[in-house]
Amino acid sequence: METSHNSDALGSRPAGWREPSSGLYEGRPEPADEATYPTLTYKRDGRVARITFNRPERGNAITADTPLDLAHAIERADLDPRIHVTVVSGRGKGFCGGYDLGIFAEAGFQAESGQHTEGTVLDPVVQARNHIPGNTWDPMVDYAMMSRFNRGFSSLLHANKPVVAKLHGFCVAGGTDIALYADQIICADDTKIGYPPTRVWGIPAAGMWAHRLGDQRAKRLLLTGDCLTGKQAAEWGLAVESCPAENLDERTEALLERIAMMPINQLIMAKLALNSALIAQGVANSTMISTVFDGISRHTREGYEFQMRSMREGFRHAVRERDEAFGDGKTESRSDR
Template sequence: MPEFQSIAYVVADRTATLTLNRPERLNAIDAHMPGEIARAVAMADADPDVHVVLVRGAGRGFCGGYDLVDYAEAKGTVSGSQEMPWDPTEDFAMMWKNTQDFMSLWRSRKPTIACVHGAAVAGGSDIALCCDFLIMTEDARIGYPPSRVWGVPTPAMWVYRLGPQAAKRMMMTGDLIDGREAVGMGLALKTAPADGFEAAIDSLVGRLRGVPRNQLMMTKMVINQAYENMGLQSTQMMATFFDGVSRHSPEGLWFRERTQEVGFKQAVAERDSGEPIAPHVSKRS
């Protein structure tokens, strides 16, 4: 069993559980987590005792997105935020690898279930939506607030899971929705109160792990192929390129500068306040 820095991995009762394991940072994504997710999925795929893969978050929530302490507050050039002029090919290579690591959950031969409590926001929603199934507590929240400023979801799974109108609403507003609304929109399969969360997960796992692995693989491949034929990879390439653009646009540069000045919590509050960013951008130029 290889050692992991940012996740934990255990197998029991035909189920592999991959836990995002940075609870002190709300399981925020660091440089290790994407690759470790892909390694754990590969292990589950190769294990004949595994029929189902659960993805969970340690502590208070599922995943709070990329670690803005590392990626936004830090001074100078950091991964994902270069000094200008920036090299889009370097940015694309880094984010494309992360996208493909997250998509290992989609391409796994085993069904994958995101079990979301607390919050799955920004990059955390990327991880959740790359899974086959999404189960949420009623009060959990999911969404992609960086689509307001400083991000485009690189796996681009929103449109494939919701259709154009609902996907545009989520992406253009950066709204967070709870488990009840997620089920109503068809984004999540099930929602449950906190005291019924484990029972909701066990109900689905119990149905899946009794199915032969080859049957699970075949049915998953048939459904996934329909989306691949719709141009999923091309959409992801565009989204990954635009994600880099969003971090190096005038507004994106303002957001990082503001984060360094006042900290990411205050910068996020200003970004999400509904007030226009333009006055801040004109002020810096």
């Protein structure tokens, strides 16, 4: 009896067979395997898409380009029928040190961006004017800017295919807004993970901490600004696995290989099913509220003083002063928000 499924009879393949949807893409050009963006690179490696933050000299700090670059690269992987899983990592000493305070605090919102932002809410002059002590502050101008970053970062969560975040060195402040949107986090034992800006001038705008750690453990970190090690992150359930730094590449590849063995349709269905529970918890609401409070935190008396201190003495000095009383005043990256 003839079958419409190519020339192979149904049931003739081994139960574990894996291949792209038969015939759908036959004769069509393959998507590009590589791309370079202002803040990151993209590369297809077999069934794995590798997105790598590429500002190592600045601790892979976040700029106005980062959310657009990340969302575009994630979509590239999502639409490529050869890709089963995406891994996001960082070049240099760490994953991501947060927003580039050399732009957002020390220099008074002076942009380093490939985007045309003049006359928009991203215009550094507009944001600086909206951040002058004594002037009237428009919180929705602030919200329009920060919610844009969240939309780009949340592409990790809302992508159809699974996304793994590979952390090493440091993943702090705004860097955690990115990583906590990933479906799986794997990290080196000595990775520094946390949100110290809750001590002054910041609330995690993504609002993902309670969803990933539960109420008490999230509060333990955000009520103090303390950080976890990668090993503690795995023990607390924030990371799926941690390992010695020298084994991180090997362990990450093992995880990616196992995920990539699954059919794409199964991966998508499993992620959508599990995301439905996470979204029902109120992720979107948490993000909205947290983004509003993040803006407020930068317009308190203490927040203004921190920014002015950063502009006068440099952000490294201001961060050191902020953290000294907590016993962790040493800065380890170019940014910390």
